[in-house]
Amino acid sequence: MSRELKVYNEFDELILHAEHNLGDASVRLIDGTREMNRAIKALQGHDFERAAMINGQICVFQAGWDDPDFLDAVAGFWTASFGWRTRIVQKSPKFARAYEDVLISNVVIPNLPDPNPSAAYYAGLGSIREVFSVGKFQLSDLLSNVAYSVNDKFVVTSVIENDQARKPELVVLKIAA
Amino acid sequence: MMRLANFLSPLTEEELRDVYRIDVNRVQERLASLRNDSTVIEFSGVSERTGDGNKLTYSVKLYLESGDPVLDREMERWLSDNKRLLQNPEVRAKVAFRVKFYCRSTFRGAGLATYLIPREEDAFRKWGAREIHVLAMDDGLWVWTRPQFGYTITQGDLQSLKQKHRDWQRARGSTQLVEISRLDEFPRDFFETGVSFLSLFKVI
Numbered sequence: 001m002s003r004e005l006k007v008y009n010e011f012d013e014l015i016l017h018a019e020h021n022l023g024d025a026s027v028r029l030i031d032g033t034r035e036m037n038r039a040i041k042a043l044q045g046h047d048f049e050r051a052a053m054i055n056g057q058i059c060v061f062q063a064g065w066d067d068p069d070f071l072d073a074v075a076g077f078w079t080a081s082f083g084w085r086t087r088i089v090q091k092s093p094k095f096a097r098a099y100e101d102v103l104i105s106n107v108v109i110p111n112l113p114d115p116n117p118s119a120a121y122y123a124g125l126g127s128i129r130e131v132f133s134v135g136k137f138q139l140s141d142l143l144s145n146v147a148y149s150v151n152d153k154f155v156v157t158s159v160i161e162n163d164q165a166r167k168p169e170l171v172v173l174k175i176a177a
Numbered sequence: 178m179m180r181l182a183n184f185l186s187p188l189t190e191e192e193l194r195d196v197y198r199i200d201v202n203r204v205q206e207r208l209a210s211l212r213n214d215s216t217v218i219e220f221s222g223v224s225e226r227t228g229d230g231n232k233l234t235y236s237v238k239l240y241l242e243s244g245d246p247v248l249d250r251e252m253e254r255w256l257s258d259n260k261r262l263l264q265n266p267e268v269r270a271k272v273a274f275r276v277k278f279y280c281r282s283t284f285r286g287a288g289l290a291t292y293l294i295p296r297e298e299d300a301f302r303k304w305g306a307r308e309i310h311v312l313a314m315d316d317g318l319w320v321w322t323r324p325q326f327g328y329t330i331t332q333g334d335l336q337s338l339k340q341k342h343r344d345w346q347r348a349r350g351s352t353q354l355v356e357i358s359r360l361d362e363f364p365r366d367f368f369e370t371g372v373s374f375l376s377l378f379k380v381i
Contacts (some may be wrong), residue, residue, distance in 0.1 A: 009344045035340040041334030047266040050376045051312045060275065081374045082341045
């Protein structure tokens with residue numbers, strides 16, 4: 001399983017795109033500026049812990065290097081400290097296998113108010129409920145925020161990004177037989 | 178519950194309290210009426226087996242003879258006996274964390290930090306701290322990154338700070354982008370408008 005982190009600056013430019021592979025705990029740089037590539041390389045192999053003050057409370061972003069939520073901790077700190085927009089995409093092995101198969105539904109979610117909206121936000125979207133019925137999966141599936149298998153026939157990613165339209169998409173993929 | 182004396186050993190509670198006893202002859206005249214007998218130091222109980230090991234939080238309030246506070250907010254410190262080091266995150270050790278230190282504007286530049294900081298560090302060193310961490314924010318971003326305080330930043334954070342500085346210059350319409358190589362070279366207005374927090378540390 002791997003997770004990808006995309007970081008955007010105030011000009012909405014992609015300044016970092018990195019993949020954290022949880023199998024061998026490696027990081028692969030896909031795109032980004034020189035500084036951000038150096039920043040993620042410097043974090044490679046080390047546990048992460050940074051503090052920030054949010055709403056008057058000290059918040060600590062921490063994760064071990066080989067933890068699945070390592071990129072979440074880094075992204076959370078960068079968002080709090082620098083105001084950068086971040087997005088994380090998780091791919092399961094099933095997702096990887098299904099990726100080249102048939103795309104059966106590709107639904108744009110309108111008016112996303114927050115670069116990192118909560119699962120509760122998605123749960124409240126009527127349009128998502130319609131998508132659920134297409135893929136025959138449960139609301140709780142999406143709340144898990146991972147690429148998710150449904151009845152061994154379909155897989156739904158967490159919301160992924162459409163770079164051109166700058167709107168996230170919910171993608172449902174049919175798993176190869 | 179772990180007793181305060183056991184947690185602080187080999188430092189004593191009296192020695193820690195003494196850190197905050199201000200010699201008014203060594204700070205500026207503006208603080209001449211500071212009353213040490215009005216100083217309030219409050220220790221929380223020692224929280225055991227937190228994510229950072231056993232942990233003590235304490236706060237300090239300083240007052241003038243008039244009863245006016247010297248600080249905008251109480252000074253807050255955390256002592257953790259098994260916290261991840263910033264210089265080497267795979268190692269856990271005793272760490273002192275400076276959380277808040279907000280001087281009232283009237284007393285900024287009156288030498289209070291210059292007086293207190295080395296005294297605190299002596300005490301933290303005696304306690305056995307390997308690092309001192311600072312959550313730098315607001316005016317503290319500029320203050321704590323001054324070389325005389327000796328704080329630094331991780332290499333990864335320095336690189337991301339450089340990225341932010343580059344974008345900050347562009348947003349202000351700069352055409353000649355300045356490359357910064359050291360933490361203390363970033364301009365003051367960048368810290369005031371471009372960054373919310375930094376995790377600074379010092380190895381002691």
